[in-house]
Amino acid sequence: MIAVNDTEVYFERNWFTGRFTYTVNGITSVLVPALRLSTHFSVRLSETYKLTIGDHIVTVLKERPLLLAGLRPHTYRFYMGDRLLKEVVSL
Numbered sequence: 001m002i003a004v005n006d007t008e009v010y011f012e013r014n015w016f017t018g019r020f021t022y023t024v025n026g027i028t029s030v031l032v033p034a035l036r037l038s039t040h041f042s043v044r045l046s047e048t049y050k051l052t053i054g055d056h057i058v059t060v061l062k063e064r065p066l067l068l069a070g071l072r073p074h075t076y077r078f079y080m081g082d083r084l085l086k087e088v089v090s091l
Contacts, residue, residue, distance in 0.1 A: 002078050002085045004053045011060070011076070013090075020062075024053055031060070056080055 001010050010023040017034035031049050049060040059079040065072045078085040 002058075004056050004058060004080060004085075007053060009053055009058070011078075013074075013076075020049075022051065058085075 001008055003009070007024060011020070011031075012022075013020045013032075014034070018032065018036075019030065019034040020032035021028050021030050023029075029051075031051065045066060046061060046063045049062070051058050051060070057080070061077040061079070063075045063077075065074075073089045076088045076090070078087075
């Protein structure tokens with residue numbers, strides 16, 4: 001959970017399917033669908049996602065390890081502008 005100007009935003013990534021969602025005010029939206037091929041096969045070590053919450057743009061930076069990425073923790077950094085809101089390391 002991160003807070004964007006009194007609004008709580010919850011992020012959830014399914015480690016098995018790769019589906020990445022976020023919930024704002026009880027409404028869940030898909031950031032990365034499970035059926036996207038790059039969710040399962042990618043040579044990039046980092047992905048950047050941008051979403052608008054209210055009148056703010058939140059940037060999510062996901063970094064994965066080089067080897068055995070599906071079995072090792074990924075790092076997620078949440079930014080609003082240049083300010084780091086939160087950093088999470090999880091599968």
